Amino acid sequence: xxxxxxxxxxxxxxxxxxxxxxxxxxxxxxxxxxxxxxxxxxxxxxxxxxxxxxxxxxxxxxxxxxxxxxxxxxxxxxxxxxxxxxxxxxxxxxxxxxxxxxxxxxxxxxxxxxxxxxxxxxxxxxxxxxxxxxxxxxxxxxxxxxxxxxxxxxxxxxxxxxxxxxxxxxxxxxxxxxxxxxxxxxxxxxxxxxxxxxxxxxxxxxxxxxxxx
Amino acid sequence: xxxxxxxxxxxxxxxxxxxxxxxxxxxxxxxxxxxxxxxxxxxxxxxxxxxxxxxxxxxxxxxxxxxxxxxxxxxxxxxxxxxxxxxxxxxxxxxxxxxxxxxxxxxxxxxxxxxxxxxxxxxxxxxxxxxxxxxxxxxxxxxxxxxxxxxxxxxxxxxxxxxxxxxxxxxxxxxxxxxxxxxxxxxxxxxxxxxxxxxxxxxxxxxxxxxxx
Numbered sequence: 001x002x003x004x005x006x007x008x009x010x011x012x013x014x015x016x017x018x019x020x021x022x023x024x025x026x027x028x029x030x031x032x033x034x035x036x037x038x039x040x041x042x043x044x045x046x047x048x049x050x051x052x053x054x055x056x057x058x059x060x061x062x063x064x065x066x067x068x069x070x071x072x073x074x075x076x077x078x079x080x081x082x083x084x085x086x087x088x089x090x091x092x093x094x095x096x097x098x099x100x101x102x103x104x105x106x107x108x109x110x111x112x113x114x115x116x117x118x119x120x121x122x123x124x125x126x127x128x129x130x131x132x133x134x135x136x137x138x139x140x141x142x143x144x145x146x147x148x149x150x151x152x153x154x155x156x157x158x159x160x161x162x163x164x165x166x167x168x169x170x171x172x173x174x175x176x177x178x179x180x181x182x183x184x185x186x187x188x189x190x191x192x193x194x195x196x197x198x199x200x201x202x203x204x205x206x207x208x209x210x211x212x213x
Numbered sequence: 214x215x216x217x218x219x220x221x222x223x224x225x226x227x228x229x230x231x232x233x234x235x236x237x238x239x240x241x242x243x244x245x246x247x248x249x250x251x252x253x254x255x256x257x258x259x260x261x262x263x264x265x266x267x268x269x270x271x272x273x274x275x276x277x278x279x280x281x282x283x284x285x286x287x288x289x290x291x292x293x294x295x296x297x298x299x300x301x302x303x304x305x306x307x308x309x310x311x312x313x314x315x316x317x318x319x320x321x322x323x324x325x326x327x328x329x330x331x332x333x334x335x336x337x338x339x340x341x342x343x344x345x346x347x348x349x350x351x352x353x354x355x356x357x358x359x360x361x362x363x364x365x366x367x368x369x370x371x372x373x374x375x376x377x378x379x380x381x382x383x384x385x386x387x388x389x390x391x392x393x394x395x396x397x398x399x400x401x402x403x404x405x406x407x408x409x410x411x412x413x414x415x416x417x418x419x420x421x422x423x424x425x426x
Contacts, residue, residue, distance in 0.1 A: 011356070048358040056353055078424035083417055113414075120421035121414050130413030137406040140269055143224070145261040146399055148407070152383075157411050159376050164415035166368050168423060186359055188413070193350040194361070195412070196405055198370050200343030201326075201334050202377035203397075204296055208333035210381060211291035 003029075006039045010047045017047065023061055025050045025068060049182050057189035063090055071181045078177060079120075083128075085185050091129040095136040105138035112150040116157055163195070216242075219252045223260045230260065236274055238263045238281060262395050270402035276303055284394045291390060292333075296341075298398050304342040308349040318351035325363040329370055376408070 007014045020026040026046055029037030046068075053059040053067065070076070070084035095102035109131065113122045125131055141148050167187060171180045220227045233239040239259055242250030259281075266272040266280065283289070283297035308315035322344065326335045338344055354361050380400060384393045 010358075045358075052357050052359070056357070077426055079417070079420040079426050082420050086413065086416070118414070118418045120418050120426070124417065128414065128417060130410045130417065133406060134410035134414065137403070137410060141403050141407070144265050144269070144399075144403070145223075145258075146265070146396075146403060153407070153411070155379050156376065156408065157415065159372055159379070160408065160411040160415040161419065163369065163372050163412055164419040166372070167412075167416055168419050170365075184416075186357075190350070190354050190357070190359060192409055193346060194354070194366070195369065195373065196409075197343045197347035197350060198366070198373040199376055199380075199408070200299065200401070201331070201341065201347065202370065202373040203299075203380055204292070204337065204341060204343065205331045205334050206374070206377040206381050207292040207295050213290055213292050213333070 001039050002036060003039065006043060006047070010044055010051075012047055012051060020047070020050055024065055025054075025061070045179070045182060049186055052186045052189050057089070059090060059189070063088060067185060071178060071185060074177065078180070081177070082181055082184050083124075085181050086188055087129050089129075089185070089188060091133055094132050095139055099139055101139040101142045102135055105135045105142060108138060108148075108150045108153070109135055112153050112157060115150060115154055116161070118157075167191075214252050215249060216252065219256060219260070223257055223264075225260055225264060233260070233263055237278055238267075238274070258392070258395065262399055265399045265402050270302070272303060272402070276301060280398060284391060284398060287390065291393070294390070295394055295397050296337075298394050299401055300342050302342075302398070302401060304346055307345050308352055312352055314352040314355045315348055318348045318355060321351060321361075321363045321366070322348055325366050325370060328363060328367055329374070331370075380404075 001009070003014055003017060006012075007017055010017075012020075017026065021028060026043060029039040029043065032038050049071075050064065050068075053064045054061070059067070066088040067085050070081060070088055073081060073084070076084060095105070106126075110122065110125075121128065121131065138148055167184075170187070171183055174180045174183050214222070216227055216230060219225075220230055223230075230239065234241060239256060242252040242256065245251050262284075263277065263281075266277045267274070272280070279301040280298050283294060283301055286294060286297070289297060308318070319339075323335065323338075334341065334344065351361055380397075383400070384396055387393045387396050
C-alpha cells in the first residue's frame, strides 16, 4: 500500500508517519519510484506499536528506538529478546546503592525468589530492571513505616506468576517471533492500566461482599 | 510526645510537619501550653500516610485532604468509606463520552461484570473511577488496534479478584476501621509498583521456563 493508505488504515496522519520514518522508528517502505514507496502489513503493525509506545506509554523516542532494535534482533534467544525489549522501556526508580533499607529489601527479594524457586530471576538478579524496581519500592515502603517481607509478598508473587502465564498464553497466539515480542511490548505498556483498574474494581467487589455497602 | 519527638520518630522535618498541620493534613495536637502541643501514635500513623500520599503517590494537597476526610468519616459504612477514600485519589484518564470506542468498551466491561457476577461493581458502574479508567484503557487499546473483549479479560479479572482477597485479608490485621482505611489507601498508592514489578519478574521467569534463555 502507499503512504496515504497506510495513513488511512492506521489513523496516523502522513506527517506523523514521515516523522517516525525519519526517526528510524518505522522501517522504510520498498521504493517503487523516485517519490513513492510501498508499505506492507508489517508496517501497519509496527505503526500501531510505535503509537502505543509514544502516545500512550510516553516512551521517549530514543528509548522507543532501543526497544524496537531488540524487537527486531532475531540473533537473540526468545527470552533474551523479550527481556531486551522490555528492559529498554523506561523503568521506575532505582534503589540508592548505599541505602540500608534497599540492602534489607534486596535480601527479602532474594529470599522471596528462593522460596518461589524462581531460578532465572535469581540468576539475573540485579541486572533486571523489574528486580531493581521491586527493591526500590520495598525500600520506600520500609522507610515510610509499612515494611513488607518475603512471606507477605509470596502470595502476591504467586498470583502474578499465574497472570504472567496468561500473558504468555496470549503471546502464543501470534505466529512469528517478532509478532510475539511486539505484542509483549504493547501489553507491557497498555495492559498495566487495565490490570490496575481491574484490581480496584475487584477490591470494591470484595469489600462489599465482606462488609456490605 | 512533643513535635521534636514526632519529627525524630517519623523522620519528617518539623517544618514539614508544621506545613501539614497548616494544610489540615494532620489533625492538631492537644494543646498543653500556649506554645506546645502533645501528639500521639495516631499522629505518627497519619504522618506516614500523608508522606506516602504526597511524596510517593504525588497526590496534590487538595486531593490528599479529600482522601483523609473520607478516611476519618466514621458515619460511612466500611465499603463506602473505603471507596470514598480510594475514589478521591487522582485517577487515570476518563473516557470521552461521545467516543464510539468508549461506548463499545463500556459494553464489554458491563458484559465482563455480568459474567463474573460482580454485582456491586455493576450497580456502581460508571460512578466508580476504576470502572471509568478501565473503559478508557480498553477504548485506547481498541483505537490502537489491540482490541480486548470480555472473554479475554475474564481470567485477568479473576486473578485480580484473588489479589483483592489478599489485600482485604491484609486489612483485617488492622484493629480499627480508621486504621483499615488508612492501610488500604497506603496500599493503593504504594503497592502498585510492587505488583507491576512482580508481574514483570514473573513474565521473565515464565518466558525462561517456556523458551529457555
